Amino acid sequence: MYKPNFKTILAFLLIFFTSFTFAQKKFTVVLDAGHGGSDNGANRNYSDLGLVQEKHVTLGIVLKLGAMLEKNKEFKVIYTRKIDEYPSLTDRTNTANRSKADLFISVHVNSSPSRSATARGTETFVQGPAQNRENLEVAKQENSVIYLDEKDKETFASYDASSPESLIALKLQQSKYLENSLIVGSFVEGNFEKSGRFSRGVKQENLHILRRSAMPSILIETGFVNNYEDAAFLNSEKGQMETAENIYKAIIDYKKAVDRKTGAQIVTKKPEPEKPAEVALKNDFRILLMTMPVKYNDGDPELKGLNYILPIKENGLYKYYYGVTNMASVKDINLKTAKDAGFRNSYAVGFMPNQKLSIGYYNIEVYVGKDKLSANSYILQTLKDVDRNKSNGMFYYTYGKVYTLEDAVKLQKELEDKGIKNTVIQKNFK
Ligand SMILES: [Zn+2]
Known part of the structure; x- marks a missing residue:
């Protein structure tokens, strides 16, 4: 019969309690x-x-x-x-x-x-x-x-x-x-x-x-x-x-x-290796909620109560992006939030931070309407060099020319500080 000595007992206890x-x-x-x-x-x-x-x-x-x-x-x-x-x-x-x-x-x-x-x-x-x-x-x-x-x-x-x-x-x-x-x-x-x-x-x-x-x-x-x-x-x-x-x-x-x-009980199974701390991803991720021909503003029911929405206009369509993060865990949470809110087909899109467009540029759409802006309007009084365009009976006013999304967001923020709100970043392909 095997008789454990004091040392083996001690070693056994040590292993037992460590894994415990x-x-x-x-x-x-x-x-x-x-x-x-x-x-x-x-x-x-x-x-x-x-x-x-x-x-x-x-x-x-x-x-x-x-x-x-x-x-x-x-x-x-x-x-x-x-x-x-x-x-x-x-x-x-x-x-x-x-x-x-x-x-x-x-x-x-x-x-x-x-x-x-x-x-x-x-x-x-x-x-x-x-x-x-x-x-x-x-x-x-x-x-x-x-x-x-x-x-x-x-x-x-x-x-x-x-x-x-x-x-x-x-x-x-x-x-x-x-x-x-x-x-x-x-x-x-x-x-x-x-x-x-x-x-x-x-x-x-x-x-x-x-x-x-x-x-x-x-x-x-x-x-x-x-x-x-x-x-x-x-x-x-x-x-x-x-x-x-x-x-x-x-x-x-x-x-x-x-x-x-x-039913979580204390178990004496092998310890799981410690997970390394999460490292930041190379890309920023935004959740694409939907692409629509219509522009929605903050608080519109179509946005289903979600915040941090960035619409980007491309080829006349508005792409609505939710959240931005370079952490995988937060990206997953954001995607889940979007789906839970009702955007079933939403998915994460990667953006290279500070990447310059190889073709085209970004500008800010400051006004869209059936009526022309008057020369006394706040926008035209506040901003110089506003570009205007007319197509399909609508007047489009745009401002600025930058080459990265980050700069476009910055520019949009500057306009907001001047009191020009509900603008949209527009990606132009030529
Ligand atoms: Zn308090």
């Missing part, structure tokens, strides 16, 4: 401290507390929560910011999507619109059509930071929450994650309540930051800055610590619930 720990895939949590940098978020000045600013409270809570999670080997933590800076909402969701995280948590501080300080307590939002008008205030406040970022400004302007198409696209995109978002949200609010806070519950709201993340996501309003008790609590180390602990416990319970649901 490796076999567990880390559960990635993205922590997003709301606002930051030039965007202070909600704030209120109190004679004894001083200026209580949302951006500082959210960072305080997130750093404490992150430290708790980092101590636990089952978790990997990604921060959208760790200092007082402002990543745009798109940057924040892109960070989350690229990391293929399991959970996205955005931390905020509320404020009620009126001067009265009666509103108090916590509430947690998951993505979805608004349940009631009251929540619109939160949507406005939390989305208003968008207006600091030009790119985001376009995104939000083109999104029409009241259009049924938008809502359908939204639902399709979110239903997959909604259930899990509701689970983690209810744990967070449950813990707040248990620890003596006033919980306003879990609510559905149409928020940019939740809408664009491809994972279960919640936005936690940790209290009202214009309620003295809430503000004093959130401004204190003790209050931030307690808030972080409550969210931490909710994440732990959520992970357990998800593991049970998916």
Whole structure:
């Protein structure tokens, strides 16, 4: 009979436990401290507390929560910011999507619109059509930071929450994650309540930051800055610590619930080799949604609620491209988003960045119409050297001549800054 000695047992145990720990895939949590940098978020000045600013409270809570999670080997933590800076909402969701995280948590501080300080307590939002008008205030406040970022400004302007198409696209995109978002949200609010806070519950709201993340996501309003008790609590180390602990416990319970649901058990199989970090692709990829003889503008229902659409006119037809990325994972997400929104035949098209056209050039179509532009029109007053053309009874006005798509996008942006909007980049073949 084989008698194992102490050394073999030790070696066996070592191998056993090494594979044990490796076999567990880390559960990635993205922590997003709301606002930051030039965007202070909600704030209120109190004679004894001083200026209580949302951006500082959210960072305080997130750093404490992150430290708790980092101590636990089952978790990997990604921060959208760790200092007082402002990543745009798109940057924040892109960070989350690229990391293929399991959970996205955005931390905020509320404020009620009126001067009265009666509103108090916590509430947690998951993505979805608004349940009631009251929540619109939160949507406005939390989305208003968008207006600091030009790119985001376009995104939000083109999104029409009241259009049924938008809502359908939204639902399709979110239903997959909604259930899990509701689970983690209810744990967070449950813990707040248990620890003596006033919980306003879990609510559905149409928020940019939740809408664009491809994972279960919640936005936690940790209290009202214009309620003295809430503000004093959130401004204190003790209050931030307690808030972080409550969210931490909710994440732990959520992970357990998800593991049970998916039947994910700890297995002692061979460790999978670590995947190398994703490298950028040589090409930029845009998703071609459709080619149409008609020009649609931001927010038109034909665009089905998608943002970041770049129409490029070629041979009199408008090609509608959605998103741009040089990351394969984001390209896949963009394609899926387009298909989910209803563009079943959409596909990814590669663009060589800064590639000069070998034949032809790009210009900007600044106006198309049955009527001639008057010499006093804003466009003709603002721009010199506008080219005009007439064909089939329509007047076409174009501007500029550049040789790369990047320069054309830049030129289009310059025109927009001058107040000339809804222009189209046109590719000319001679
Ligand atoms: Zn906020």
